Amino acid sequence: MKRNWRVYLLSIGILILIIGSWKFYIIKYDISDYMLPSPEKVLFKFIEILLDGTLLRHSFATSMAIILGFGIGSGLGFFGGNLLTKSRSVEKTIMPYVFILQSTPKVAFIPLLVIWFGLGFASKLILVVLSAFFPVMLNTLMSFKSIDPSYFELMNILKATKRQIVFKVKVPLSMPMIFAGLKVGMVQSVIGAIVSEWVSGQSGLGYLLVFGSTQFSSDLLMAGIFATTFLGLFFYGIIAVVENKVLFWHRTKQIVLEA
Amino acid sequence: MMRTVMEVNNVTKIYSAGKKKGGSDLLVLSNVSFSIEQGEFVSVIGPSGCGKSTLLKLISGLIPKTSGYVNISPSPNNIERNDIGFVFQDAVLLPWYTALENASFPFEIMFGKKVAKERRSEIERLFAIAGLTGFEDAYPHELSGGMKQRVSIVRALSYDPQVLLMDEPFGAIDAITRESLNNVLLDIWSKTGKTIIFVTHDIAEAIYLSDRVIVMGRNPGRIIETIHIPLDRPRNDDTKLSNEFYGLAKKAKSLLELRDEA
Numbered sequence: 001m002k003r004n005w006r007v008y009l010l011s012i013g014i015l016i017l018i019i020g021s022w023k024f025y026i027i028k029y030d031i032s033d034y035m036l037p038s039p040e041k042v043l044f045k046f047i048e049i050l051l052d053g054t055l056l057r058h059s060f061a062t063s064m065a066i067i068l069g070f071g072i073g074s075g076l077g078f079f080g081g082n083l084l085t086k087s088r089s090v091e092k093t094i095m096p097y098v099f100i101l102q103s104t105p106k107v108a109f110i111p112l113l114v115i116w117f118g119l120g121f122a123s124k125l126i127l128v129v130l131s132a133f134f135p136v137m138l139n140t141l142m143s144f145k146s147i148d149p150s151y152f153e154l155m156n157i158l159k160a161t162k163r164q165i166v167f168k169v170k171v172p173l174s175m176p177m178i179f180a181g182l183k184v185g186m187v188q189s190v191i192g193a194i195v196s197e198w199v200s201g202q203s204g205l206g207y208l209l210v211f212g213s214t215q216f217s218s219d220l221l222m223a224g225i226f227a228t229t230f231l232g233l234f235f236y237g238i239i240a241v242v243e244n245k246v247l248f249w250h251r252t253k254q255i256v257l258e259a
Numbered sequence: 260m261m262r263t264v265m266e267v268n269n270v271t272k273i274y275s276a277g278k279k280k281g282g283s284d285l286l287v288l289s290n291v292s293f294s295i296e297q298g299e300f301v302s303v304i305g306p307s308g309c310g311k312s313t314l315l316k317l318i319s320g321l322i323p324k325t326s327g328y329v330n331i332s333p334s335p336n337n338i339e340r341n342d343i344g345f346v347f348q349d350a351v352l353l354p355w356y357t358a359l360e361n362a363s364f365p366f367e368i369m370f371g372k373k374v375a376k377e378r379r380s381e382i383e384r385l386f387a388i389a390g391l392t393g394f395e396d397a398y399p400h401e402l403s404g405g406m407k408q409r410v411s412i413v414r415a416l417s418y419d420p421q422v423l424l425m426d427e428p429f430g431a432i433d434a435i436t437r438e439s440l441n442n443v444l445l446d447i448w449s450k451t452g453k454t455i456i457f458v459t460h461d462i463a464e465a466i467y468l469s470d471r472v473i474v475m476g477r478n479p480g481r482i483i484e485t486i487h488i489p490l491d492r493p494r495n496d497d498t499k500l501s502n503e504f505y506g507l508a509k510k511a512k513s514l515l516e517l518r519d520e521a
Binding site: 151153157168169248250 | 320321369398
């Protein structure tokens with residue numbers, strides 16, 4: 001316990017050191033505002049856009065794309081991974097393409113999506129769907145394949161129905177890996193949503209960032225960066241909390257909690 | 260007097276190599292026959308690759324037989340739909356269930372969660388016999404390997420199957436724990452009167468536990484000989500020090516070595 005306390009103190013110390021040297025650097029070398037705004041200016045800007053509703057409006061636009069896109073993408077990913085385990089030959093035929101698509105940075109699709117679906121919500125949504133789909137599908141597939149075959153033998157001995165095998169053993173046992181996929185998918189979704197707003201957005205945090213850049217408003221940009229960080233943490237946190245509840249029995253989870 | 264519970268008749272298993280490889284079919288088990296009386300403890304030993312685990316899976320129906328048949332006479336008071344309990348090398352417990360929930364999992368599969376809960380007292384009685392009292396609400400990751408395996412034995416016995424098949428259940432467990440588990444198993448056996456087929460590659464374990472030891476050889480997998488074990492029960496550490504025990508172990512060993520040279 002005592003050691004933990006020291007570690008926390010050290011962590012906070014580092015933060016203070018960074019902010020302190022940031023401020024010191026600006027004063028010492030007389031840095032202009034548009035190159036690097038001072039910490040308090042960034043904070044005031046953040047509070048300003050928080051209070052006037054700008055931040056909420058843009059966060060809402062980004063969040064909608066993330067929630068909807070991640071929901072659709074991870075749902076499709078789960079069923080896709082499930083389908084691929086049904087047949088070895090289908091899996092072998094399709095997997096190479098899945099791996100190729102998985103390695104392609106999804107943001108590379110944005111300009112094309114803009115041509116196909118226009119400068120609006122649709123192309124942003126499709127990109128988020130793609131971002132969430134692949135990690136969830138791959139992890140679902142891998143997790144189903146890594147289940148100890150003895151579990152299925154046990155279910156056969158007990159004369160379990162197919163439904164029971166899926167819902168009482170297969171799905172729960174694969175939850176740790178599926179959640180790992182969901183977390184990766186969520187990080188990718190947040191990135192996908194924000195980057196696509198650079199190009200196709202009329203609103204959203206990504207749009208706010210590009211707007212800040214055109215205005216040379218560095219304080220707005222930095223406040224916006226913090227906003228995206230909070231948004232990313234928020235959505236990642238939701239998954240982590242659900243995972244904690246669902247996977248209370250999972251070993252590595254406990255190690256993480258103890259650390 | 261003695262009632263035959265199970266009859267294994269000319270069971271043969273051939274793994275077909277398939278047409279495309281053009282290879283020859285693999286004869287894994289050749290004409291295996293034996294029968295087992297009510298309440299008997301029979302071990303099957305043999306070198307790896309002799310098909311002893313395959314034999315258990317054929318008996319349980321986990322894999323299909325190429326030819327031959329297995330008859331299990333239905334128990335007069337068996338209301339469940341299953342005559343076979345199976346204990347695997349690993350405990351195969353569900354990590355999100357407590358020991359008790361794991362042990363009553365067969366009830367959950369057969370009759371649903373509600374019935375599984377109602378039959379708690381039956382499971383608790385088996386827990387007491389297996390030395391698991393006090394661990395009812397422990398999760399698998401809180402239990403040692405030996406304790407987990409006890410839970411899986413209780414699970415296999417929960418629905419009162421006719422025959423308990425055990426596939427090297429203590430193979431992954433250290434020698435000291437294994438000895439105590441052997442005694443726990445004998446205790447469970449004598450208190451429940453179950454018929455048990457126990458696969459192992461440990462000669463001493465097989466002799467210590469069994470009424471009969473079936474010695475198998477490989478290429479192809481088949482029964483070489485059946486050794487009767489007339490050692491007095493209950494058995495204990497002194498049993499293992501007796502000349503009789505040594506004589507039986509020597510005999511089993513020579514049978515295994517004889518075949519290995521061939």
